Amino acid sequence: MKKKSIGLLILISLLVSAAAHFFFLQESLDGRYMLGPNDGLSQILPFKQFIYDHYTEGNFFYSFRFGLGGGFYSQLAYYFSTSIIFFLTIIIVFLLEMFQVIDPPDIKFWADAAIWVSIVRLSLILSITTWVFRYLQIEKTAAFTGAVVYGLSVMYFRHVVFWEFFSDAMLWIPLLVIATEKIIREGTPAWFIFTVSLMLFNNFYFSYINLFFLAMYIVFRWMIPLTANERGKIEQCKLFITSGLISFCLSAISFIPAAYGFFNNHRPPYEAEIPVFAAVDQPLFASRYIILPAMFILFIWIISLYKHSLFRLFAYLSFLLILLHYSPIAGSAFNGFSAPQYRFEYLLSFTVAGCIAVGLHHLKSVYFKEIVLAVIASLTVYSIGSAFIDPMMSVASVKNIIFTLLLMTALLLVLYRWKTSIVFLRCLQGWLIISSLLIVNIYQFTLSENAGVKKVSKDFLESASYNSVEQQQLMNHIQQATKKPFERIDWMIPTRNNTPIVQRFYGTSLYSSILNQELLFFYWHDLQIDMGRESVSRYATLGNRSNLHSLLQTNFWVRPKEQEANIPYGFQKFSETKNYVAYKNTLPLPFARTTKSVFSEKDLQQGSVLDREHAMLQGIVLKDETIPHQSWNAPVKNRINQASIEAIGGTYQNQKLSVQETVGGIDIIPKEPNQNTVDYYLGFHIQNIDGLPFELKVNDYKTTRKAFDSIYKTNVNDLMIRVPKDEKISIRVPKGNYVVKSITLFEEDYQVLEEVVNKDVQSPTVNINRNKVTIDYNNQTGERFMALPIPFEKGWKLQINGKKQPIYEANYAFTGIALQQGKNNIELAYTPPFFSFSCILFLIGLVSAYYVCNTKRDCH
Known part of the structure; x- marks a missing residue:
């Protein structure tokens, strides 16, 4: 493509992208946002602010503000911590902040920015997809029309509104196609290495889905050659495997920590039955995932189009993906063989768009009779499909619009083939773009009205249901009274477990799809702490249990005045506002606690939860049974x-x-x-x-x-x-x-x-700086272990007096350190799991990529 053509393509892509966001651009003028009321507010906004704050402060790996503490680089890789689009956003926003073009970003800034980032992202998808279709020898206007059908899919806007990071996945599919074609046609692996390494770096979850597509695409390509003199399958396999391994090495610094975070999470097995096939939705008229374009339905009935291998490739892939769309088992497979989730339909959007682009390219060679038969067949399919729509459902109101779009598309198709006029062809292509714009804007309206998106406004973000001024002032007042290194506040807005991230305080709650399983087991099994809401992806509060509050530095407890019953024992009123009351713990414990008493998890298995709390208070509970320990001999009686x-x-x-x-x-x-x-x-x-x-x-x-x-x-x-x-x-x-x-x-x-609190002990000196904890302690009384309220997690490294020492899993989910007699200069440092090994793999990948990409191959 020439420079002038590239510039024009980028400009048109931006204009179409902006038009595709017309509904939400209007909403933004009224103070509303392109964000879902649930995960959009509870996860997307808080995590953006959280990662931006930490990255721009130079903290890339660990935060004590991430719930009870955690390696956010690996646990948030599912969201934004390794997202390339978000990296670029951070750089731009940081420069704007540094040059004082904007104020320091807050939650409202990220809510405002969402639509502009989406417009740019979608324009990239349109431009890249057009370029890929052009590489496949599709005429430029047909290629752009197909790109619009792909980019302006309802799945894109469903993702960008509810789970914005999902929408990045649509960037990689066209790049995967051209990377694969480069190997098959030219034997050049550079594009494949570039694309796959960035994709694996960007998001491990959608890399998994995209690699499914890659496998399907390669298999179908081997069955349907597109050009003469394609590389042999053995040579292709060598290049795919070699390039894939190099890509893995290049992405290792992101992919390995992210994969570890995923496997260190715990999801209970989905016990409900998963059927092979089920009536998921109505993709002809209204679906949350995919609306099949009328042009696609028309084209699949035109037999002569199947003479073209590229059309067959996209058509057969589309048929397979439509079949998988109706299979909950496929939904489970694409979701890591867990509960069925329908997040892969953007793959179908791409193959459908490819069908349309190829069909438009070859439309002039289609017989008029075939067009008429295709129109009749399509009308029959839509009529049968409409018969299964419940007239009481909201879908029924869309039926007339879809039929109108079908008739207009069919009419323009017939007119073009009747007259074979370039004017009618451009009208048809323009109509496909306009109808795509119409569908996505109607879909946005539906999301706004039926999914509560219209409630997400500036007023809501400043309300007591999310982040009111009164709440912020109270949190600031409490934080001014907290002691170093930190004290936690037991407070969250109902269902908003990431309130501590939004209001920037050390809390006791977190909502994330990837969590440290040690903390989950701590809540679910070991201490049986009820969170006020059952969920596999949340933890919250400490059940108003004073022992746990003291053990985990949670020395403030805040509730609305009408909910201040069940105040934990030992807490006294500290401050109040018009609507809220804050209580302070009068029985605090030090951050670093030392003890001579060691108990075993196994010995306490038969004891009660209260026995375990008492054991943690009186000593330390270790998972490692090889450490000499004493028996628990003070069981609490069941009454x-x-x-x-x-x-x-x-x-x-x-x-x-x-x-x-x-x-x-x-x-x-x-x-x-x-x-x-x-x-x-x-x-x-x-x-x-x-x-x-x-x-x-x-x-x-x-x-x-x-x-x-x-x-x-x-x-x-x-x-x-x-x-x-x-x-x-x-x-x-x-x-x-x-x-x-x-x-x-x-x-x-x-x-x-009370006995433990009143015990006269020497408190170690603790200093916390980002991902490092330093403790100075002079052990003159023969203390055996130190217990820290730092969640046990792979990635921590311990040195005492300059020598590496093991870290013990203590108190069921936290950190224990074996002390030495006398002086203990303790240094704990966190880096993502296997990070050093990942860096070595990255260097190996760089060298290998240079060698492979510069190796000359014979042309066939």
């Missing part, structure tokens, strides 16, 4: 046998609870509790027999449980709820049938916590 259980609003027999009234459950009435008891720890197993979601209430404490077939269900049904001492404990659930068993009841007087 459930000294309590009576009564059914309320239903019956409770043989561990089955049947609630006939709107709300019911059981009452547990403790008998003769200890006079010093402050709280009860109530444990029980609960499941809804019908597999329905439900709200569970224990006295003033509320939590929710997922449906059996929810993809976000933890499959953990054993709960431990801390309840302030009362005459009775009421478990309440909605009408229905439940299994309630394994009920336990423990009493807590906090004597252990």
Whole structure:
């Protein structure tokens, strides 16, 4: 392509991209954003701000503000931490900030910027796809029309609104195609190495999906040659394998930490049945994932187009992907063989666009009779499809629009082939672009109205439901009173687990698809901390349990005034505003705690959750059984046998609870509790027999449980709820049938916590700087271990007095250090897992890429 043509293509792509965002550009004038109300606000915006803040401060790997602390480079690789588009955005924004063109970016800045980044991204997709279609010898206007069909797919806007990082995947498909063709046709691997290495670096999850497509494309290409003298399959295989290995090496500094983060996450197996085929949606009229263009439906009935190998290639790929679209098992396979997710349909958008581009290129050679038959066949297909639409569904209102688009497309197609006039051909291509613009803007309107996108506005971002001035002021006031290295605040807006990231404080909650599984197990199994909401991708709060608050430096507790019941023991009012109250812990513990007492996780398996809390307070609990340890000999007694259980609003027999009234459950009435008891720890197993979601209430404490077939269900049904001492404990659930068993009841007087807090010990000196923790401690009393509230995670390296030492998994999910007698100069440093090895692979990849790309090959 000539420079003038490239410039014109970029300009037209920008104009079409802006027109494709017309609806949201209008919305932006009214203070609304192109963002989903759920993950868009809860993940996309917070993670953008979080990564920008850390990267521009020179911190690239670890943050104590990432939930309870974590390696965000690897855990956020699924989102933006390795995104090339976001890297470029950071550079531009940082330069604008540095030259004082803009103020320091905040949440509202990233909300405003989303639409402009999307316009640029989509224009890149249009330009690159046009260039690739031109390489495949498709006429330029047909190539651009096909690119528009691909870029202006509903999947692009679904992704960019709800999960923006998903939309980057559409950049790589056309680049993969040209990279593959370069090897097959020319035997040159440079483009393949460049594309695959960047793709693997950018996002491991969509690389997985794109590599599925790459495999399909190569297999279909071997069956359908496009040019003469293509390289032999053995030579191709050698080049694909060699180039793929080099690409892996070049991307290793991103891909390996990201892959480790994925495998160090835990997703319970999806237990619901996954059918082979299912009626997913209506892709002819309205679908959340793919709207098949009328031109594609018309072209697939034209037999003579199948004489052209390129059309056959795209058509057959499209047929396969349509089949996979209707297969939940395929949806599971594309999602890593987990719960079915329909995120791969952008592949179908590309192959459909290829069909249309090739069809337009060869349209002049199609017989008029074939056009007429294709129109009749297409009208029949749409008529049959419309018969399956429920007239009460919102889809029905779109039916007339789709039929109108079909008729207009068919009319222009017939007129062109009747007259074979270039004017009618340009009108047809222009109509395809206009109809694509119309469809995506209607789709954006639908998202706004039906998916709550219109609620995402500047006013909402400044409201108490997200980030009000009152909340910010209270957080700032608390942070001014916190001690070094840091103290955590137990506070989040309901369902917004990333509130600490938004409001920039050290919190106790996090919402991310990739989490440190040690923390998940800590919450789900080891300490059974209820989060107020069941979810596989969140953790939150500490269950209002004072022992855990003190152990994990969570010394402030904030709630709205109407929800200030269940204040953790030992907390006193610190500050209040019009709507919120903050409490401060009067029983804090130091960040670095030393001990002579060592307990074993295995020995405590049969103990209660309260035993484990006491063991962590009185010493350290280690996973490594080879370390000499002492037996736990102070078990807390289960008092459930000294309590009576009564059914309320239903019956409770043989561990089955049947609630006939709107709300019911059981009452547990403790008998003769200890006079010093402050709280009860109530444990029980609960499941809804019908597999329905439900709200569970224990006295003033509320939590929710997922449906059996929810993809976000933890499959953990054993709960431990801390309840302030009362005459009775009421478990309440909605009408229905439940299994309630394994009920336990423990009493807590906090004597252990108070003894530990009041113990006169030497506190080590701690300093935290980004991904480094330094501690100075003079061990004069024979302390064996130091316990730190740093989540245990691969990537930490420990040196004591300049010598490398092992790190122990302690207190179920945190860090333990074996102390030496006398002076201990401790240095903990974090780098992403296998980072040094990844850097070596990167250097090997550079050398190999240079050698392979400069090796001359014989032309065939």
